Amino acid sequence: MAKATNIPIDVKWLQITATDADWKKIGKPECIKMLTHLHIIRAFEETLSGLNNNGLIHGPLHLSIGHDGAVVGAMSELGTDDLVNGSHRGHHVFLAKALNHVHEQNVESSAGKFSPAVKDTVYRTMAEIMGLQPGYSGGRGGSMHLRWKEAGVIGTNAIVGGGVPTAAGAAWSQQRDSKGKVVLTAFGDGSCHIGNVLETFNLAALYDLPLCFYIENNGYAVSTTVAEQARETRMSARGIGFGIPSFKVDGMDPISVRMAMQKVNELLRNGQGPAVLEVDVYRFYHHSGGVKGSAFGYREKEEEQEWIARDPLRFMEAKMINLGWLSQEDCDAMGAEAAELTANAAARLTVTSNGTRTIREELWPDPNTCDDSLRSNLEELEHLDYVEQEHFTGTLAPTKFIAAIAKNMVRRFDTDERLFVLGEDVHKLIGGTNGATKGIPERWPDRCVPTPIAEHGFVGLAGGVAVTGKYRPVVELMYPDFGLVAADQLFNQIAKARHMFGGTINMPLVLRTKVAIGTGYGSQHSMDPAGLFSMWPGWRIVAPSNPFDYVGLMNSALLCEDPVLVIESVELYNKVMPAAVDNDDYFIALGTAKVVREGAKFTVLTYLNMVGRAMDVCEEHGIDAEIIDLRSLDRAGLDWDTIGASIEKTNHVIVLEQGCVTNSYGGLVVEEVQKRYFDHLDHPVRRIHGGEASPVVSKPLERAAFVGAEEILTGFEQAIADQG
Structure with a gap:
């Protein structure tokens, strides 16, 4: 016995x-x-x-x-x-x-x-x-x-x-x-x-x-x-x-x-x-x-x-x-x-x-104040001088996207002692699972906080730190799908706090996550979170398509008094593009889009890795499209001045995104475009998006579920056909 x-x-x-x-x-x-x-x-x-x-x-x-x-x-x-x-x-x-x-x-x-x-x-x-x-x-x-x-x-x-x-x-x-x-x-x-x-x-x-x-x-x-x-x-x-x-x-x-x-x-x-x-x-x-x-x-x-x-x-x-x-x-x-x-x-x-x-x-409160205090008025950023890449006076050099992310975070930790990063494995693996925290745990071990696999708990903890206002958390969510585990904290708590408490509270928190579509990680690791987070007006959302914009937008996000979702792309991590070498202390304004390719036939509204994909298709096939990198995706951050000027020129719009239609971001953009610019549209707004289901592991089935160069070309050709 x-x-x-x-x-x-x-x-x-x-x-x-x-x-x-x-x-x-x-x-x-x-x-x-x-x-x-x-x-x-x-x-x-x-x-x-x-x-x-x-x-x-x-x-x-x-x-x-x-x-x-x-x-x-x-x-x-x-x-x-x-x-x-x-x-x-x-x-x-x-x-x-x-x-x-x-x-x-x-x-x-x-x-x-x-x-x-x-x-x-x-x-x-x-x-x-x-x-x-x-x-x-x-x-x-x-x-x-x-x-x-x-x-x-x-x-x-x-x-x-x-x-x-x-x-x-x-x-x-x-x-x-x-x-x-x-x-x-x-x-x-x-x-x-x-x-x-x-x-x-x-x-x-x-x-x-x-x-x-x-x-x-x-x-x-x-x-x-x-x-x-x-x-x-x-x-x-x-x-x-x-x-x-x-x-x-x-x-x-x-x-x-x-x-x-x-x-x-x-x-x-x-x-x-x-x-x-x-x-x-x-x-x-x-x-x-x-x-x-x-x-x-x-x-x-x-x-x-x-x-x-x-x-x-x-x-x-x-x-x-x-x-x-x-x-x-x-x-x-x-x-x-x-x-x-x-x-x-x-x-x-x-x-x-x-x-x-x-x-x-x-x-009784004034009903006209119903939507007041949904988000900061960004007065905390008013003192910043913004610069775009074409006007940057520092040195640019070809740099891996992920290296630029890590280099900038080290610089930010050097200049702002309030910052700390937390998430799963952020302290090991030479900079976490993708290398974004490289250089931080060695110099600031007390500001690089590894967590158990407990997204609900550590996301909420970060929200509590932000509520007290003295420290500024940078949360790494390994995959955006895991945000569904932490949904109460992300959406009921963090997103609603400022408005719910009558504007008496700030929520300075940055949430980093990555879109891993095409990597074979299947349905529960391949989500594009833009559509989900855009439903909650407390969140600001940025999705940079290149390392120069990433650094400028991240620097602004880290000073913002709202929660900011920063979406990254696994496809872009190892791409080499121009990035600042000797000056990471510049800013790009939240809420600004950018025309990255001028054209006359139609306007393409897109973000993240789809920006480069769309430009490649246009160059390879000689398509005269105007491509706008949205960069800021939350409803309040959409740059209607830039978008509107392009629509009034081309009179035809395509909204391009890589992920599936069922949790997509494009529906929001299409609705707003048609509401604002109906009189300038000669054709219905077109959408290019993935299938109904999330990508699965099998390689051919995964490829069939998301948008690549072939689907972009087909969509662009249909837009040209619209015009006879």
């Missing part, structure tokens, strides 16, 4: 419970401050519930009653410079952190004297949740997207678990600053089964990040019990498998939570992070709205009553009365004053006429 030996676990997993000595050590003033914050949050939620019953809250309302005591305990151990984010149920997280930021210290009693800063915090938070202009994001974020940079709240998140990788990026920035500051990310038991959360556990442990995974285990993901979600119902057990010290605590006891957070802080501030803090709490109402869960049949009334009897607010009051610090009258007065505070905020936002309560009309 085989011998079995227990494997030791070399990581802490502790249950924390406060004692009377802990209460006394914290002291009366600090406990009164915590109780005051808890009363404000409770009254705030109850006021919101009433507004919701009057139809004045648009969208879901995830109340935090029952979760509020635990978060007050945790936040009492954080300072303004510590950062937090949260999930869709985030009012309590936001308010607890915000009140710590603004509230008077060492409050002996509430005495009905809330500061103007506290009143303004409550008012603006309520306005944001109601979708009104005075809110912190101008009403854009609402209940689920609450952000206040000055208070250290980097944003709550409507995607379950979606903000966890962002918090890891913020923690990476905090760690690099070496100032002993920490990050807390709050999420629920339902998030613990989502891949990006587990990926982030691993990344945070791998990089020793000062990050607290604050798990609110309330027993239900909407109506699904924890036991129906997982065999192991103690969510803090997730940390053990990643080597993360973990703590479990009764979340209905705010002081126990505070004591556990002290232990977490000790680890994090001393460079021994991350840590997991699981708090057992209970939401007193259904997932959304102010109705009890038992009304929907998934909880018993007896269960609800048992938990409500353990209300953390009443628990704190009873304990402080028992210690002789407060009387019941004091506690009642605090509750009444908090209720008055939140009622006054609601009164400032609403008006009652003939018994009907409505939103004050003047507080």
